[in-house]
Amino acid sequence: MSADYEVVVVDLDNTLCKLEVDWGEVKAGLERLAEAAGADVEDEGIWPLMEAAQQPGREPLLADMEQLVTEAELAGAGGPRNQALVNWLEQDGRPVSVLSLNSDAAVKRALSSHGLDERVSHVVARDHVRRVKPDPEGMLILARRHGVEPDRILFIGDKDGDRECAEQAGTGFLHVEEIGVDWRR
Ligand SMILES: [Mg+2]
Numbered sequence: 001m002s003a004d005y006e007v008v009v010v011d012l013d014n015t016l017c018k019l020e021v022d023w024g025e026v027k028a029g030l031e032r033l034a035e036a037a038g039a040d041v042e043d044e045g046i047w048p049l050m051e052a053a054q055q056p057g058r059e060p061l062l063a064d065m066e067q068l069v070t071e072a073e074l075a076g077a078g079g080p081r082n083q084a085l086v087n088w089l090e091q092d093g094r095p096v097s098v099l100s101l102n103s104d105a106a107v108k109r110a111l112s113s114h115g116l117d118e119r120v121s122h123v124v125a126r127d128h129v130r131r132v133k134p135d136p137e138g139m140l141i142l143a144r145r146h147g148v149e150p151d152r153i154l155f156i157g158d159k160d161g162d163r164e165c166a167e168q169a170g171t172g173f174l175h176v177e178e179i180g181v182d183w184r185r
Helices: 023-036 046-052 059-077 083-092 102-111 137-146 160-169
Strands: 007-010 095-097 120-125 153-157 172-175
Touching: 007 083, 007 137, 023 046, 023 059, 046 059, 059 102, 095 137, 095 172, 102 120, 137 153, 137 160, 153 160, 160 172
Parallel strands: 007 095, 007 153, 095 120, 153 172
Antiparallel strands: none
């Protein structure tokens, strides 16, 4: 990654902020909803489960799933921030946007609870895309909003899916642990 990127995009959960959500409990709740709706349930993660519900005729199930996940995220949005990354972004000074699998409402609540909303130019959350990370759709939306080519973006995240998204979109990638992790309230 060359140092001459123009924009920094960060993941939210476990990168910039930590959502205090019991994801195992959320997944079990989604599986119960899917079973009650007669949908095929395989042992998949939260986002694949929700993507699987994106089918004609499954709108009520998808709405119930979305509500369950969003309520859990909103309840957990007051979790700690990664002060090491906050300091790094402050020193870096380039524009910052957030690309997250979480809901727009939860991302915005987490950012405002740490006074970070002013520092962030754009939020692309799962509500804004048809296909979530690792699909590059959200990253390409952010590139357009900032008026830069993807290769002018540095993406900072914590998961393999983040790295894969960076590769597919053609941005640089830095694992958050390379910057540091220091959770503070
Ligand atoms: Mg994350």
